[in-house]
Amino acid sequence: MRAQLDSRKVFQTANYTFLIGISLLCILPFIHVLAISLSSKTAAAAGSVLFWPVGFTFKSYDYVLSKPAFVDALLITLKRVGLGTLINMFLTILIAYPLAKEVRDFKYRTAYAWYFVLTILFSGGLIPTYMIVNKTYLMDTIWALIIPGAVPVFNVILLLNFFRGLPRELEEASFVDGAGHWTVLWRILVPLSAPALATIVLFTIVGHWNSWFDGLIFMNRPENYPLQSYLQTVIIQQDLLRVASQSLDSLAEVSERTSKAAQIFMGALPILLVYPFLQKYFIKGIVLGSVKE
């Protein structure tokens, strides 16, 4: 008994150490980059920055925020997040409602469901999608970032399963009272689905904020790039092509590395601020989506 208690203690200590170590591994790279973004050019180049800024300065942020390209890209992203989330949510709700009906209430329910689900199973691929977006005159407009993905089928499935879990008596009573589908959907089902909807809204916002590839291929002019596409060109492409940025050398306290670090951090900031508070919603949402009975 005594030996068992001791080995339990050893295990607990090792377990705590291991898991705390793992969590540090997840957060330290971010802290390191944040520290670099707040350090002076010379300290960053000398490699003396670990997890605390050396030669503390906001110059890198001043520099980045003074670049019109960065600010314009940020505005485009905000526009896309707002418009895109609104349209995604509206269509998700509108599609999930009929598909949540039983076949005896809505004969074509299964046919429609397969019509939408097929698009997850099979896709035309990159090149034909590009051609269609091109042919429908969306190139270089904000709609190229919103319309092709306007129907998020996974979210529709999530919500329709949630609708099906709600007590049917509520809507039946409303139908008896003479309410139509539209009223039942918006007045009864939507308010009851607040937790599921909050989860989907969160994922939609994060998805739009993080999207970069559509901006890269559907925008011919870089001034139409949303933030993540813009960051792709300044942080990733620059580095991979080993192109040295000339314009920065003239600035005394900002280097390419510190300004990149500042841009990385600003691209992540909204998500860093929001996600800890939404934890309980998305845990509920993901469990609801994957383990259902």
Added chain:
Amino acid sequence: MRSKRIKEMPLHLMLLPGAILVLIYCYGPMFGIIMAFQNFKPAFGFFRSEWVGFGNFTYISDLPSTFQVLYNTVYIALMKIVAGLVVPIGIAILLNEIGKTFIKRSIQTLIYLPHFLSWIILGGILIDVLSPSSGIVNRVLEGIGLPSVYFLGDNRWFPFTVVVTDLWKEFGFATIVYLAALTSINPNLYEAAIVDGANRWKQTWHITLPGMMPIIVLLTTLSLGNILNAGFDQIFNMYSPQVFESGDIIDTFVYRLGLVDAQFGPATAVGLFKSIVSLAFISVSYLLAYRLANYRIF
């Protein structure tokens, strides 16, 4: 009788806008697949481009890099699938052993942070910390007397770097589902086991793991569908020409072939190959998930 009272017309109307958008932007590209059998020229469009039968497919299979690309894709994807199943299960079991709710919560919050960020942000961070000259990882390696490694530029290292960094991004989030399965195990089972003299290890082996089995089986079968998804977003933002040999995958290959070199026909042909193989794997995985875990998507 009830069905008579519920009108169906408004339901069709609600589905109409979504159905039209899906028709154009999901089914439209499926029609565009005919490009795979054409010498497609944008000026001539879908209808007047020259038909070449399976010419694009033979052209692709004659390219020297094609089979390397296919191999890279399956190799990286398989490693990701295995790591993405084993590690989150292990972490969930270990997290479950932590009694203090506050610490458990905090660890969870930290480990799913990377999941929410794009591969642009993470790629930028990784390029910085893994840099052979100034990156912090190599400075640590040198500090403890090891040679520095060019993680993103060395073909021997690149595939593993991709798998480990993908794991770093996703393991925390993947843990959520397993933790949920753990908390739904009936505590009476553990009490009975303790009465019977089972130690913690035996409890884990005989109660915890079997309790998680349904969800493990489900997620394993569903992950089969990813056999050709090695992760475009990640690799596109982490690779460079010097690691094409070990890191070029189907999706990055299609991108360069189609959108950079404007070889629309061959690129569509490769994309079609991927879609068909993926469809087969996804169908089998859904069928297995239905048979083994009684899973239905809707």
